[in-house]
Amino acid sequence: MKKELSKLKILVTRDIPELGLNLLRQKGCELNVQTSDNPFSEEEFKIASQWADVVLSSSKEKITENYLNANPQLLMLSQYSAGYDNVDVEACNKRKLPIGHTPQAMNRATSDIAFGLMVATARNFFFMHKKLERGEISGFKPRANLGQEMYGKTLGIFGLGAIGFEMARKCKMAYDMNIIYCNRSQNEKANAELDATLVSFDDLLASSDVISVHSNLSEQTHQIFNAEAFSKMKSSCIFINTSRGKVHDEKALIEALQNGEIWGAGLDVSDPEPMKTDNPLLNMSNVCVLPHIGSATVEARDEMARLSAENIIQYFEKGKMIHCVNPEVQIKEKVYQPKKELQDLLISNGFFVVSSENEIEKGKIWLKLSKHQQKTIFLDSYQINVFKSHVMEDSKSEVGESELRCLLLFFKLKSHDFKEICPSGRFNFDKAKKRILDIENELRELKRMNHLKPRQNKLQRILDNYSSILKTRKLA
Missing domain, CATH: 3.40.50.720 (NAD(P)-binding Rossmann-like Domain)
Structure with missing residues (x-):
């Protein structure tokens, strides 16, 4: 079971660049960094790891069956290296223990x-x-040192x-x-x-x-x-x-x-x-x-530190690392789809809504523009709550035809426009129709007085979008 990122205890077995350490500290992780020039012995490594939820290690530390038996609490391993021949991958797989590493960095x-x-x-x-x-070296010899x-x-x-x-x-x-x-x-x-x-x-x-x-x-x-x-x-x-x-x-x-x-x-x-x-x-x-200095540049070692830290961050925030040796054991992030009764309606209106929980929390859904083209729509916190409470396949709200109309309006309009019609965020079509009548009256009065042009434009946009929804073939 994963823990919250901010509550993680991480053992870092080598004094890696601050770039990686700071990324983890900024997330609230508690770090124990081995800064000594003397590396852990096998026994010291095994004992020191028992404090940790995650071990960020180099390719020099041996991750063996014996080590894993002594550390059943570990939630993941993050290698500060591209190679992983120091890790018993099969033993990690048996324990469903994911292993991050840093290819591409060097x-x-x-x-x-x-x-x-x-x-x-x-x-x-x-x-x-x-x-x-x-x-x-003495003198010029045409056939020497060729x-x-x-x-x-x-x-x-x-x-x-x-x-x-x-x-x-x-x-x-x-x-x-x-x-x-x-x-x-x-x-x-x-x-x-x-x-x-x-x-x-x-x-x-x-x-x-x-x-x-x-x-x-x-x-x-x-x-x-x-x-x-x-x-x-x-x-x-x-x-x-x-x-x-x-x-x-x-x-x-x-x-x-x-x-x-x-x-x-x-x-x-x-x-x-x-x-x-x-x-x-x-x-x-x-x-x-040379003494194994292939990655020994400031740039490469910084990137290795960044990737080894980001593997941890991404796994605990998204359930998926950037680079994972054994991705089959990573915790699968649930993918959410709209309720079945909404899918056809959404697709017919150009919306392709399939998002992971993490994407939805960040306000990200997909708008399908054509068969081969789509773009991301970002929702604000108000829209996210509406989406989660009414649209998600596991939401408990009942959705009828009138709600579907408002749902489309929700996607078509900007959040602040939507609030004009449904200030409570609840899809009540009768109340929405009454609100539209109020908007029409307000707009008519503003035009008569030739007053507040920006407000007129906003109200007209709402009415145009609402009218287009009412004319939707499936809702006609």
Whole structure:
């Protein structure tokens, strides 16, 4: 059962940017933010979470069956990350525990790292910097320290999602590279905008000059780049991984690099993280390694904070997150329709009224302009109350033919005009007719005196709308 947003207790396991924290504070949430540089141990995390209704965590905290058993009170999880391989999704599904995450937030930032690692590896940036530091650069040697150019080469993307698309777009624009990709399905946008081609995994390995990994970590992708995969690549191929370290077999990668099976590797991820200082990859001339900084820009981290907070806010206000790993367990928000006896009448008069409870509370209904076009009408608080008490399918008011006429008037007129006819908000057609007679008399008198032109216009508008309703075919 959901709680009110303002009463939520939220454990934030990392010191995320204030942008996200302030969004939650403004909603009245009580926060416990772990600001220490020392992350929770597994046991500390489990115990600290018992205070909370919601946990906003990073991809480093493990959400296991054991953790969930110790925290049955949790109402949702919000990940400060795009990936969610740290979460036992199946265990969450059994508990109907929704999981938010932050895809899209780091598309540009992470693709920048992938692109940078490609260039840095192709031109030996990191190794040349080390040689310079050690004083090992002496004189011009035409055949020394040679790299390779990327112009017109073939880029193979493994996992062409949003980040992979950004990487492919950069490579296409900068170097006019040919784009191929291995995916579960066609990426129509990439096909159309980048002239990209879907290929098999083996074709990706055999045809690519650069392979850039952007897939999620799953049972299917775990160490998919193994010794066999590296052996099928071109000897001039550059391997880039900015997704998860476990997507490649590190031992097999080291051997492939040492044996010259591939040209080089650019890594922003490793297994484990951080990479140990004695790892041979750190001292190879054809390898560039970064400490998983794909999303490490002010803009990306702010957006991750915003999205992880908004996932919480949207779920508790609307029942639906912006980005949910397991949307099938989200609480379904009830959709309200007009009473059956009203639907035909409304549709025949151009109204398509199907709204969620949250939309109605915000005064939002839909006006159908044509078969393929509609617009939103916003109601004020007075109109919302009328709508809820008379129109909703679960409202208890009886609606007869006279009420239907007034109902249409209610939709046709602005709220303050409607109050002129039904000041109590109740649909009494006889009283409405009497009020119309009063309006006609008032208008006649104002015209005779040539007085209060704006008032005359308002009253005439009411009468015109009312007359059009009386002429409605279904009510004639």
